[in-house]
Amino acid sequence: MSAAAGQPILAFAPATAEALTRWLDSEAALRDRSPHTIAAYRGDLTAFLHFLAGYWGEAVTPAALGRLAQADMRAFAAAERGRGLGPRSLARRQSAVRSFLRWIADRQGFDLSAALSARSPRYARSLPRPLTPSQAQDTLDLVATDHPTPWIAARDAAVLTLLWGCGLRISEALGLDGRDWPFTEALRVRGKGKRERQVPVLPVAKAAVADYLSACPWPLAPDQPLFRGARGGRLDAGAIAARMRSARAALGLPATATPHAMRHSFATHLLSAGGDLRTIQELLGHASLSTTQVYTGVDDARLLDVYRAAHPRG
Structure with a gap:
């Protein structure tokens, strides 16, 4: 018409x-x-x-x-x-x-x-920017001690430990409720597209959450958020992002050191330790293996940096 x-x-x-x-x-x-x-x-x-x-x-x-x-x-x-x-x-x-x-x-x-049949434009996929294991640990150590309110410091350290130790997305960690505690050896989370998966929970992650809950002034209730904001509501991702900004400024880390970088670090450190891509895909909750394969580029890039630094003609 x-x-x-x-x-x-x-x-x-x-x-x-x-x-x-x-x-x-x-x-x-x-x-x-x-x-x-x-x-x-x-x-x-x-x-x-x-x-x-x-x-x-x-x-x-x-x-x-x-x-x-x-x-x-x-x-x-x-x-x-x-x-x-x-x-x-x-x-x-x-x-x-x-x-x-x-x-x-x-x-x-x-x-x-x-x-x-018309072609889509080509673009260079940006690589994740993970933290090194020592940078991640330094971040957790700092976050656990640098807030004037002890239970908030413990809370933020617990959240970031779940991101680094379990590969959770920030939304997945903050979406946990009281009924999810205590953690067993595996934690069931609901990720993107409402896809559920189980991720192993390291003892250090359990201990971090237990420390937070022992200090938290709000009672643990099955139908209430596991991680509370200062006023008792569900913790907002912006608060964790702000703590990361403060930590990276204190530690001299790059601007890419965000909460999501802790999740990237989980995947990269697993791959460096010999983890296979299919398992890492399952742990991260990626719908497609091609999404997980970007971490092979990170690992290769790190290997090349080490080679250039160590080789006499690098």
Whole structure:
């Protein structure tokens, strides 16, 4: 439906909006995508369909998508780059668009293989920046003693110990409730996409949490947060991030020494000690092994640094 002179173009037809909603629902239900991922996908597809409407000069219907050409996909990529979208973000956006187009082509009965053959931009995946074992230990030692309120110092040290000793995400550690204590040899956590996994709990992690609970002024209750904020509510990740900022300033650590870097350190130190990628994938809760494989790059980079420092001609 072409726009009349002076009238705005309807971005996409109601049938397309309905198809988009159905696809997002299927991604959430069948692929266990997180709400954050679904929201990102919705934004990606909305941007794509709005672009097509302006590029074609008409509302985008499911049937109209059947004539999509590689030139249209390239034009969309060029427009997004012109808006300042970086290669990594553009690649993610194009991946969501391709997934939706494959889904709707299958249901509408048309072939979009030519359009979908357009290449995504290449980008260099940034490597995680883990702490060395001594840096991680120094951080824990400092955090455990540098707060004027002893129970808060013990709390923050316990949280960071779980990140380094168990590979938890900060959201997973702060999502624990009183019913999760006492820890057994393995802790069941719910990660991204509501995927559950079990992670071994080291004695040092149990001891750190026990020290915190013995000092915490708030009673332990099954339906209440395990880690409490100063006023008794669930501890906010921002408080832990602030403690890390203070610790890295005191220890002279780089800006990459964040709470998440403690989790990175868990994975890297395991790999350095001979852990296999598949096991580390399970412990970290990565849906894809390719996500875990980035740590091989970290290990290789560290090995090269050691080689350059030690080799007489380095």
